[in-house]
Amino acid sequence: MLTESELIQIRRDLHRIPELGFQEVKTQAYLLSFIHELPQEHLTVELWKTGIFVKVDGKAPQKTIGYRTDIDGLPLTEETGYPYASEHDGHMHACGHDFHMTIALSALESLAHQPADNHVVFLFQPAEEGPGGAEPMLQSEPMKQFRPDIIFALHIAPELPAGVVSSRPGLLFANTSELFIDLKGVGGHAAYPHLTKDMIVAGSFLVTQLQQIVARRVDPLDSAVITIGKITGGSVQNIIAEQARLEGTIRTMSPEAMKAVKTEIEKVVQGIEVAHDCSATIDYGANYYQVENDPDYVEKFAAIANDSGVTYQEASAAMTGEDFGYMLKEIPGFMFWLGVDSQSGLHTSRLSPKEEALSIGARLVVNGLRQL
Numbered sequence: 001m002l003t004e005s006e007l008i009q010i011r012r013d014l015h016r017i018p019e020l021g022f023q024e025v026k027t028q029a030y031l032l033s034f035i036h037e038l039p040q041e042h043l044t045v046e047l048w049k050t051g052i053f054v055k056v057d058g059k060a061p062q063k064t065i066g067y068r069t070d071i072d073g074l075p076l077t078e079e080t081g082y083p084y085a086s087e088h089d090g091h092m093h094a095c096g097h098d099f100h101m102t103i104a105l106s107a108l109e110s111l112a113h114q115p116a117d118n119h120v121v122f123l124f125q126p127a128e129e130g131p132g133g134a135e136p137m138l139q140s141e142p143m144k145q146f147r148p149d150i151i152f153a154l155h156i157a158p159e160l161p162a163g164v165v166s167s168r169p170g171l172l173f174a175n176t177s178e179l180f181i182d183l184k185g186v187g188g189h190a191a192y193p194h195l196t197k198d199m200i201v202a203g204s205f206l207v208t209q210l211q212q213i214v215a216r217r218v219d220p221l222d223s224a225v226i227t228i229g230k231i232t233g234g235s236v237q238n239i240i241a242e243q244a245r246l247e248g249t250i251r252t253m254s255p256e257a258m259k260a261v262k263t264e265i266e267k268v269v270q271g272i273e274v275a276h277d278c279s280a281t282i283d284y285g286a287n288y289y290q291v292e293n294d295p296d297y298v299e300k301f302a303a304i305a306n307d308s309g310v311t312y313q314e315a316s317a318a319m320t321g322e323d324f325g326y327m328l329k330e331i332p333g334f335m336f337w338l339g340v341d342s343q344s345g346l347h348t349s350r351l352s353p354k355e356e357a358l359s360i361g362a363r364l365v366v367n368g369l370r371q372l
């Protein structure tokens with residue numbers, strides 16, 4: 001096992017070089033340099049785009065256990081003030097993938113020195129934040145050779161203390177779909193609105209009407225989220241905007257609910273086109289399938305956690321998304337939250353996970369890989 005200070009050093013090295021999905025070139029090179037330093041006799045390594053598959057042959061294999069880590073960062077400017085803050089302007093590991101990778105490398109190091117009974121496959125997966133690497137990695141040529149019988153993964157949880165992990169049988173994370181709506185009208189002089197089709201006004205109505213879908217079209221005992229995170233449009237204060245663009249995300253508890261919410265969005269957008277005499281296009285971008293945990297493996301994992309000196313708690317389902325859901329759709333397994341005790345949450349510029357959680361996660365993952 002790597003020491004605490006080795007884990008921290010790796011995490012900080014990776015924290016400095018966040019890269020967006022399918023651009024993880026330095027990250028892949030860093031991971032490969034670590035992997036190449038390990039004893040190679042039990043390892044098979046294969047590259048896939050900016051990702052990596054690594055198989056560790058087992059001593060008396062009956063099955064293959066998979067472990068997946070995501071490797072990409074987010075388009076966000078870091079404000080932690082860390083001496084080891086991101087060296088890539090406007091990019092940050094603000095979702096913990098630096099932690100995820102470090103823990104995977106530590107487990108790999110342990111198994112490369114002392115293999116498990118079963119075969120173990122590590123998937124270093126690009127583009128979790130978008131456009132989604134899990135689904136194409138699952139369908140890739142190398143996956144035919146590396147495909148595991150069981151798979152698991154973790155995600156850091158800022159709100160949980162270090163030393164606590166949580167998960168649940170069944171649905172852990174939501175179905176997600178990105179949402180991009182482009183509106184096109186007629187621009188003109190700010191003093192002559194009657195001669196224009198103002199897309200700032202149309203876009204503003206659209207944002208509020210989209211909220212009505214969750215409030216008035218979704219069963220209150222079911223759940224959904226429509227968030228518009230970004231609006232752009234117009235050029236200056238005294239010109240009526242010809243164009244506006246809304247960017248957001250949809251979250252639901254089932255694929256059926258996702259389909260129904262999208263139908264409602266399309267109706268609302270058609271209404272805006274009529275009411276504001278404009279044209280609109282909708283693009284759903286990347287879509288992720290729900291993370292559905294296998295109850296038997298969650299139960300086994302909870303016992304392994306408790307035996308490893310880590311407190312296991314039952315989680316609630318969350319509206320976060322994860323393209324790992326595609327892997328769990330085809331391969332039984334689970335995902336769990338690893339407590340890292342950060343005041344600032346996921347996708348914030350001050351996310352500050354406690355590094356003591358690295359060794360806890362590393363110990364637990366390697367125990368899972370040896371015992372599941």
Ligand SMILES: CC(=O)N[C@@H](CCC[C@H](N)C(=O)O)C(=O)O
Pocket residue numbers: 095128129130155176177178248249250286288319320321322346347
């Ligand atoms: C764990 C986490 O935060 N995951 C992301 C996944 C992004 C999905 C996609 N790009 C979207 O925005 O819909 C999340 O935002 O939940």
